[in-house]
Amino acid sequence: MKKLASLLSSKNKFLILGCGFSGSFFAKTIRKLGCTALTSSRSNNKDPNNFVFDSEKGIVPNKEIFDGVTHILSCIPPDKKGNDPVLGSLKNNLKSLALEWVGYLSTTGVYGNTKGDWVSEIDTPKPIQTRSHKRLNCEKEWIESGLPVQIFRLPGIYGPGRSTFEAIKNQKIRIISKKDQVFSRIHVADITNAIIYLLQNKDSLNFHQIINIADDEPCSQIEVIEYCYDLLGLKMPKPILFEEAKKQLSPIAQSFWMENRRVSNKLLCESLGYELIYKNYKQGLKNCFLNN
Numbered sequence: 058m059k060k061l062a063s064l065l066s067s068k069n070k071f072l073i074l075g076c077g078f079s080g081s082f083f084a085k086t087i088r089k090l091g092c093t094a095l096t097s098s099r100s101n102n103k104d105p106n107n108f109v110f111d112s113e114k115g116i117v118p119n120k121e122i123f124d125g126v127t128h129i130l131s132c133i134p135p136d137k138k139g140n141d142p143v144l145g146s147l148k149n150n151l152k153s154l155a156l157e158w159v160g161y162l163s164t165t166g167v168y169g170n171t172k173g174d175w176v177s178e179i180d181t182p183k184p185i186q187t188r189s190h191k192r193l194n195c196e197k198e199w200i201e202s203g204l205p206v207q208i209f210r211l212p213g214i215y216g217p218g219r220s221t222f223e224a225i226k227n228q229k230i231r232i233i234s235k236k237d238q239v240f241s242r243i244h245v246a247d248i249t250n251a252i253i254y255l256l257q258n259k260d261s262l263n264f265h266q267i268i269n270i271a272d273d274e275p276c277s278q279i280e281v282i283e284y285c286y287d288l289l290g291l292k293m294p295k296p297i298l299f300e301e302a303k304k305q306l307s308p309i310a311q312s313f314w315m316e317n318r319r320v321s322n323k324l325l326c327e328s329l330g331y332e333l334i335y336k337n338y339k340q341g342l343k344n345c346f347l348n349n
């Protein structure tokens with residue numbers, strides 16, 4: 058990160074639209090590198106660097122917020138109708154700016170079900186879920202916007218404050234076993250650092266409009282849960298078979314188990330040379346454990 062600090066500077070002004078889990082981590086990190094970063098949320102908070110943006114209520118930022126903006130990162134999912142909240146409300150504002158770069162956080166759900174096979178950016182997305190069709194449409198709209206956009210497809214995001222540890226503590230954990238089922242995941246710090254790495258090396262790396270950010274080791278949910286119980290010094294309760302458990306799952310929870318894929322990070326980590334901070338769930342969860 059030392060190399061990065063000397064390259065990004067106060068000349069860069071970032072707008073981070075949607076200051077939730079990933080957006081707030083990105084904002085915090087980019088500020089440490091000397092950049093200005095303003096963030097949005099749907100309600101007022103006390104943070105002087107935060108402004109209100111709520112597409113559903115028609116609340117848009119004042120013009121001054123956009124003054125001197127060089128970079129945008131959108132961390133906002135499609136709205137209930139499937140429209141992109143940022144493009145729906147702010148496209149013209151964004152197009153009037155001299156933007157160097159726009160990042161859009163998307164999901165690997167657009168790939169659909171590969172029955173456990175690896176999937177990469179060159180594979181044609183085959184979304185199954187309605188929400189993933191909507192997401193793919195939003196990706197297309199970003200690409201067609203003419204803005205200098207780069208799309209990051211993300212699997213399950215976790216990090217300190219949002220991981221299996223919270224589910225165990227809140228007694229919301231479901232230990233489900235489904236043969237051959239794997240999930241990919243990514244630590245929130247790697248989303249931020251990978252994006253900053255790409256920005257820093259923009260001039261020397263080939264530009265790719267769509268990039269997966271995932272760790273090296275997709276694996277079953279049980280392996281992850283068992284590892285958390287081990288770190289907590291507790292014994293993991295007996296898993297329930299998926300066929301039994303699914304009766305109690307919400308439709309959205311069930312839908313996650315209907316897709317089985319391994320998300321490749323070869324473009325990011327081999328071709329573009331990004332080195333993951335947390336290469337697998339063990340390294341990432343240890344960080345969560347120590348920071349909880």
Ligand SMILES: NC(=O)c1ccc[n+]([C@@H]2O[C@H](COP(=O)([O-])OP(=O)(O)OC[C@H]3O[C@@H](n4cnc5c(N)ncnc54)[C@H](OP(=O)(O)O)[C@@H]3O)[C@@H](O)[C@H]2O)c1
Binds near residue numbers: 215
């Ligand atoms: N969570 C995952 O495991 C996962 C996996 C893959 C991809 N993704 C996608 O990656 C992106 C970032 O994920 P995240 O988990 O960091 O997000 P998050 O914590 O849920 O934050 C989402 C942000 O979007 C804002 N927002 C939502 N609807 C909005 C609207 N209509 N108008 C204005 N702002 C709106 C929220 O505002 P408030 O702060 O006011 O709530 C929040 O700041 C999202 O697009 C998400 O769908 C997430």
